[in-house]
Amino acid sequence: MRAERKILYGQESMKLYHPDHNPVIAQDSPQWLPERRGKLTASRMADALSFNKDGKPSAKRTALMMQLVAERVADYAVDHFVTKEMQWGLDNEAGAKAAYEKRYGVVAGPASLYHHPSIEWFAATPDGTLGDDGVLEIKCPGTPRFLQYSLDGVVPAEYRPQILCQLACTGRKWADFVAFDPRIKEEKHQLFVCRWEPRPEEIHAIEKEAVKFLAEVEAMFRRFTEG
Numbered sequence: 001m002r003a004e005r006k007i008l009y010g011q012e013s014m015k016l017y018h019p020d021h022n023p024v025i026a027q028d029s030p031q032w033l034p035e036r037r038g039k040l041t042a043s044r045m046a047d048a049l050s051f052n053k054d055g056k057p058s059a060k061r062t063a064l065m066m067q068l069v070a071e072r073v074a075d076y077a078v079d080h081f082v083t084k085e086m087q088w089g090l091d092n093e094a095g096a097k098a099a100y101e102k103r104y105g106v107v108a109g110p111a112s113l114y115h116h117p118s119i120e121w122f123a124a125t126p127d128g129t130l131g132d133d134g135v136l137e138i139k140c141p142g143t144p145r146f147l148q149y150s151l152d153g154v155v156p157a158e159y160r161p162q163i164l165c166q167l168a169c170t171g172r173k174w175a176d177f178v179a180f181d182p183r184i185k186e187e188k189h190q191l192f193v194c195r196w197e198p199r200p201e202e203i204h205a206i207e208k209e210a211v212k213f214l215a216e217v218e219a220m221f222r223r224f225t226e227g
Contacts (some may be wrong), residue, residue: 139177
């Protein structure tokens with residue numbers, strides 16, 4: 001069994017999660033939402049990395065910090081407004097996964113929450129797992145954006161932080177990015193898939209950014225609870 005380690009957040013020392021204490025939790029489990037409270041999750045990493053042109057934290061970054069502290073001190077999940085576009089994506093995710101599995105003759109593992117093996121308060125829920133080393137990330141955008149993804153032929157930059165976090169938390173090596181739009185008339189054009197295997201140093205870099213952000217969250221939490 002691997003021994004517990006410590007990581008320094010500025011001048012403070014915080015005990016990290018031991019992997020044996022952090023089971024994988026299925027997204028359809030009632031424990032999934034409570035387990036995400038107060039944590040930096042992959043889907044919010046882009047906000048954690050958001051800064052204004054003058055180098056100051058953006059409003060999105062500050063709002064995320066406030067939300068995570070609020071969830072820790074109040075022990076409830078802050079509600080998120082679901083737009084029409086977001087609901088469309090949620091409603092069509094299962095269809096996207098089925099289309100991917102049909103095209104490639106595979107069965108993806110279920111969407112589940114993975115805690116980072118060493119960084120406390122850091123977790124990710126990929127939309128599925130593939131074999132021993134892959135994850136699945138699914139998006140169901142509007143048709144113009146879907147066309148843009150398909151024509152560009154690469155993983156969109158705005159989703160790379162999310163995928164890097166998923167790989168960091170699962171210990172896997174690559175991701176299949178899937179975009180799906182069932183409104184496209186020809187079925188063969190409804191699915192866009194791009195495989196991405198980032199360099200290890202890219203995953204390490206996102207871990208460093210997560211540690212930096214979480215140190216600031218911890219400092220804010222302590223100012224509130226100990227002030």
